[in-house]
Amino acid sequence: MNTMYAFRWPEEDVEICSPESGSLALNEWIFSTQIQGKIFAPVLLDYLDNKMSIKSTSYFSLMEYALELIDFFKTRYGLDARSIQNKELANKDALINFIEHSSYNFVQRDMILAIARKLISNGFELKKSTNGISTKKRTKI
Numbered sequence: 001m002n003t004m005y006a007f008r009w010p011e012e013d014v015e016i017c018s019p020e021s022g023s024l025a026l027n028e029w030i031f032s033t034q035i036q037g038k039i040f041a042p043v044l045l046d047y048l049d050n051k052m053s054i055k056s057t058s059y060f061s062l063m064e065y066a067l068e069l070i071d072f073f074k075t076r077y078g079l080d081a082r083s084i085q086n087k088e089l090a091n092k093d094a095l096i097n098f099i100e101h102s103s104y105n106f107v108q109r110d111m112i113l114a115i116a117r118k119l120i121s122n123g124f125e126l127k128k129s130t131n132g133i134s135t136k137k138r139t140k141i
Contacts, residue, residue: 023056065108090119
């Protein structure tokens with residue numbers, strides 16, 4: 001009976017799943033499988049690489065928001081992911097347009113501010129997040 005439900009992790013996954021490796025190993029896995037090959041802008045890759053030590057749930061949230069940003073540029077400007085580089089992200093109007101059409105939390109807000117600080121020379125401010133506001137009200141803001 002003791003071995004009936006015994007489960008062993010495959011050897012190649014032991015490092016990722018062990019409690020000792022914690023969030024860092026999971027974040028490294030997220031970076032290598034969900035970010036690399038989908039995001040090519042150096043400033044965004046550097047930011048995500050530098051944030052690997054944060055909690056995995058926060059890192060996952062950053063990854064989702066970064067991919068949302070890339071998808072916005074792909075759709076809005078007819079670009080493929082490889083064409084979205086620092087130069088494209090440095091377009092202040094485009095970045096503001098993305099922010100106005102998305103909801104963000106404080107972790108994601110820090111990512112946008114960090115990108116803007118590195119790429120946009122003149123002042124850049126974020127208005128208060130529209131999380132929790134209905135779509136109808138959000139369009140009026």
